[in-house]
Amino acid sequence: MIQRETYINQIRPYFNTDLVKVLTGIRRSGKSVMLKLIQDELEKEGIDRSRFISFNFESLRYAKLRDGMALYEAISSKIEHMTDKAYIFIDEIQEVTDWEKVINSLRVDYDCDIYITGSNAKLLSGELATYLAGRYVSFEVYPFSFKEFLNVLDKSPADPALQQDFNQYIQFGGMPEIANIKDYQTNADKYLQDVYSTIMLKDIIQRNNIRNVDLLERIIQYVLANVGHTFSSNSLAKYFKSEYRSGSTETILNYLKACCDAFLFYKVKREDVASKRLLSVNEKYYIADHGIRHAILGNNQANIDQILENIVFLELKRRGYQVRVGKVGNLEIDFVAVKADKKIYVQVSYLLASEKTIQREFEPLLEVRDNYPKYVITMDQLNFSRDGVIHQNIVDFLLSDQY
Incomplete structure (x- = not known):
């Protein structure tokens, strides 16, 4: 079981605090394993496992506890037999009705340390914010980074076959279970297709009562094909109209939001770099795991520039950056990434195969008149590097700890 120290280091300062720890992210990204890793860490700190109370609502074993009151009573009955602090771990809590009231009541009624996971962004809005305002801390769990991918396959960054390993990562992505599949190069697509189907059914269609499943599937196919490309809901509606398919702008927006709420996609807004003003049209979308894209659409290598951009986007998110698409006059910067007092500008391309390509990738960065670091990331x-803009190989970028 890979340790995922990046997340543990983020969560550890909140052990034994009154704050509810909320882990979110796409289904199968490793949230359940994170709960086990947290338990291991607590045990290392001297906490006896008899004080752990765990429920995984993906299991039918707990189907009768999906009513909030039933869950509260089940946990209460366990806590009341304890003389010390209880540690509560609830996986996929969105399956429980009125779960926000359950968590708030447990926090108020008992001496307990609470950890919950969920596969829907709505966990952090609505009633959770109402009941637990200022009393929770959230962590988003992503599929494996390339560094983690190497780790779980017991590969080293010094391995002569590193580029081959990266090509495997480009194709299959970082969903953690991939590493446990025998002959994953042959069988991974089937697993990823099943993950996609589960997300579609449980986290998007059922949760949002979507009736026009055909339109939803076509929207997803369009976004997958246009990862990293700007488009608007209006342009998407016009596209479907040209294909003799109905779909209002409002419906398309709602379906895209449902996909983002399920962490299948991330919407990235555009920002005017000079004025810092967010632009209201033509956002970009990225997928939570590019391996799913390969399993649904086919060979990622055919759209390598888009996949590399998606990989860098996710890496920036893993490292805690808030990410926007930058606009400089009529030019575009792939990513303007901000974290606390740090800011970096990033362009991503496949290869700098000609002077024309070099100029195209470097020019937007050279137009930005500040002293924050500027990078062009490629497979070269x-x-x-030139004129203060740093050029870096993408593998070096992904394995570096300097950002």
Whole structure:
């Protein structure tokens, strides 16, 4: 079981605090394993496992506890037999009705340390914010980074076959279970297709009572094909109209939001770099795991520029950056990434194969008149850094700890 120290280091300062720890992210990204890793860490700190109370609502074993009151009573009966603090772990809590009231009541009624996971962004809005305002801390769990991918396959960054490993990562992505599939190069797509189907059914269709499933599937196919490309809901509606398919702008917006709420996609707004003003049209969308895209659409290598951009986007998110698409006059910067007092500008391309390509990728960064670091990330082995803009190979970027 890979340790995922990045997340443990983020969560550890909140052990034994009154704050509810909320882990979110796409289904199968490793949230359940994170709960086990947290339990291991607590045990290392001297907490006896007899004080752990765990429920996983993906299991039918707990189907009768999906009523909030039933769950509260089940947990209460366990806590009342304890003389010390209880540690509560609830996986996929969105399956429980009135779960927000349950968590708030447990926090108020008992001496307990609470950890919950969920596969829907609505966990952090609505009633949770109402009941637990200022009393929870959230962590988003992503599929494996390339560094974690190497780790779980017991590979080293110094391995001569590193580029082959990266090509595997480009194709299959980082969903944690991939590493446990025998001959995953042959069988991974089937698993990823099943993950996609589960997300579609449980986290998007059922949760949002979507009736026009055909339209939803077509929207998802369009977004998958246009990962990293700007488009608007209006342009999407016009596209479907040209294909003789109905779909209002409002419906398309709602379906896209449902996909983002399920962490299948991330919507990234555009920002005017000079004025810092957010632009209201033509956002970009990225997928939570590019391996799912390969399983649904086919060979990621055919759209390598988009996949590399998606990989860098997710890496920036893993490292805690807030990410926007930058606009400089009529030019675009792939990512403006901000974290606390740090800011970096990032362009992503496949290869700098000509002077024209070099100019296209470097020019937007050279137009930004500030002193924050600026990067062009590609698969080139040669260093094309110039005029203060740093060029870096994407594998080096993904394995570096400097950002």
